[in-house]
Amino acid sequence: MRYHGLSExxxxxxxxxxILCGVxxxxxxxxxxxxxxxxxxxxxxxxxxxxxNDVAVVTLRDMILDRQVTNQGIVTIDPQIHDQAGKMRxxxxxxxxxxxxxxxxxxxxxxxxxxxxxxxxxxAGNNMDDKASSEALDLDNRNFVLNSEGEFYFWIxxxxxxxxxVQGEYDGEFIVEIEYL
Amino acid sequence: MCEFISRRISxxxxxxxxxxxxxxxxxxxxxxxxFGDHVPEDENYALVLxxxxxxxxxxxxxxxxxxxxTEIELNSDDVVIFAIEGVRSLDVFVDLLPPTxxxxxxxxxxxxxKRIPFTLNGAYxxxxxxxxxxxxxxxxxxxxxxxxxxxxxxxxxxxPPVPPHSGYVPPRAxxxxxxxGNINVGSELQAGWYLGEITVTISYDx
Numbered sequence: 001m002r003y004h005g006l007s008e009x010x011x012x013x014x015x016x017x018x019i020l021c022g023v024x025x026x027x028x029x030x031x032x033x034x035x036x037x038x039x040x041x042x043x044x045x046x047x048x049x050x051x052x053n054d055v056a057v058v059t060l061r062d063m064i065l066d067r068q069v070t071n072q073g074i075v076t077i078d079p080q081i082h083d084q085a086g087k088m089r090x091x092x093x094x095x096x097x098x099x100x101x102x103x104x105x106x107x108x109x110x111x112x113x114x115x116x117x118x119x120x121x122x123x124a125g126n127n128m129d130d131k132a133s134s135e136a137l138d139l140d141n142r143n144f145v146l147n148s149e150g151e152f153y154f155w156i157x158x159x160x161x162x163x164x165x166v167q168g169e170y171d172g173e174f175i176v177e178i179e180y181l
Numbered sequence: 182m183c184e185f186i187s188r189r190i191s192x193x194x195x196x197x198x199x200x201x202x203x204x205x206x207x208x209x210x211x212x213x214x215x216f217g218d219h220v221p222e223d224e225n226y227a228l229v230l231x232x233x234x235x236x237x238x239x240x241x242x243x244x245x246x247x248x249x250x251t252e253i254e255l256n257s258d259d260v261v262i263f264a265i266e267g268v269r270s271l272d273v274f275v276d277l278l279p280p281t282x283x284x285x286x287x288x289x290x291x292x293x294x295k296r297i298p299f300t301l302n303g304a305y306x307x308x309x310x311x312x313x314x315x316x317x318x319x320x321x322x323x324x325x326x327x328x329x330x331x332x333x334x335x336x337x338x339x340x341p342p343v344p345p346h347s348g349y350v351p352p353r354a355x356x357x358x359x360x361x362g363n364i365n366v367g368s369e370l371q372a373g374w375y376l377g378e379i380t381v382t383i384s385y386d387x
Contacts, residue, residue, distance in 0.1 A: 038384035039230045043261060043360070045377045047241035047251075047283055047297060049370050056243070091243050150243065 055092035055178050062086050063156055063174075073163030079124040079155035080134055086156035089129075090178055094150045097181040100125065100142050108160070108172040115166045121158040121174065131155050143181065152178075225350050228273070229266040230383050237261070239360055239379065247368035253361045255304055256315045261360045265383055269331035269354030270342035272386035277303055277324040280377030283364060287376035297375050298365045307332045307356040318359055327386055330356045358383075 063086035069077050079085040092098065102123055107116045126134035127147040134155055135141060146152050156174055239261050244251055253259045265273055279301035284290055306317035307328050319328075331354035343349060360379065 037228070038382050039228050040380055040382040041230050041232065041263070042378050042380045043232065043237045043239060045239040045241075045280065045283060045299060045301075045362075045379055047364055047366070047375045048243050049297075049366065049372050049375060050243055050245055051372055054245075093245055094248070150245075 055090055055098070055180070057176060057178070058089045058091065060087040060089055063158075065160070070162070073161065075160045075162060077122075077157030077159075079122055079157035080131060080136070082157060084157075085124075085131075086154075086174065088154040088156065088174075088176070090146065090152040090154070090176075092146050092150045092152075092178065093180070094146065094148050096146045096150065098144055098146060098152070099179045099181055100137060100144060100152075100176065101179075102137070102174065102176045106172050106174070108170040110166060110168040110170050113166065113168060115168070117160055117162065117165055117170055119158050119160045119172060121156060123157070123176075124155045125152060127152050129153050226268055226345070226385075227266075228383055228385065229264075230381065231264045231266075233262045233264055233357075239362065241364055244364070244366045246366070246370055246372075248366040250363060251366055252363040255302070255318055255320060255359060255361050257361065259361075262313060263358040263360075263381060265330065265356045265358060266353060267330045267356075267385070268342075268351045270329075270351065272327055272329050273356065274384050274386055275303070275305070275326045275328075275358055276382040276384075277301060277360070278380040278382070279324065279362075280379070283375035283377045285371055285373050285375055287378075293367065294369050294371050297367070297370065299362065299377060300364075301360065301362040301379060304359040304361070305356060306359070307354075310355050313357050313359075317357075328356065330354045 063077065064084040065075050065077070066084060069075055069082055069084050077084050090098075090100075102121060104121050106119045106121065108119050109116050123137045124131070124134035125137050125144060127145060129151075130153075134153070137154075144152060154176065239253065240259060241251055241253060242259075265275075267273060280299055282296040283299050285295040288295075290296060301324065302320065303324070303326060304318045304320040305326060305328055306313055306319065307330060308317050309331060342351070345351070358381065360381070
């Protein structure tokens, strides 16, 4: 069995990219003016051509673990409800049928230490950019159709017990696999 | 020297004759006021062209080999919108200069494995500030259009606008230009980034 487009995204890298994009678009005005004379502006027209079997996964928002989703030492993020859920978008062939798999359990490792926490992922998906109507992904529900733009959206939540955790910063990555059918 | 003077007189005489002839055959069914002739080099008459929303690219995004006809439709979120601000009583000419193709890495070539045919479409809206919704968008054919910056009311024509004079600030308005179009993605293309450049030029109808 072959899997195409395995994508791994770490939180820190994605945040950096988003900030840089914001600065770029904010500092490039396209504007022309004169006293009654003709005015011109040139814009780019572009497309990115990919081989049909490629599929990319883009991180749109990182998951946020904060006090609002912590109750008695258990952090719980419902991907279909909480704004703290992470968000990703798969980009592939228009209207293609795909099978989606992800690791449901992951060990987060403390940065600068050896302690770990086990994070249990809960993932919802939708071929529209609409969290409210997304479906939970699991072993029984993992075949989907990309939309006409070739897109599919994921919202990533989960649960982690931090009652016995050593204080510090923990790092991990969510891994999703997408296979064309 | 004498010969030189004689030629100048001759040319003037012909020009005057041509003017009379032109006036004689001009139909009497309508009137046109060449207000553009009076547009001064004054900031009150400035034409301002600006891309709205910070998106200075008509981007078809990710496409695949053999995908065929791929379109950014007029009412799509990917349409590029320009604001055209100028004197509201004047007509504006829009001239579009699109590329025939998008080329791999923007390098012009006749190699069909490295270029995608591109067709540009345009529309305008001239019903006032902020009126850019689908119901206001008027598509035009080809790559040129002429329209008033603010659409004139239907019915009998009103009085001509106030001619420029010292201290007069003509009322201004904003019209909008929409660029969209399509590409045809073949199956023999090389993977990569394909680019082209569209130049938009606006001027008063002078």
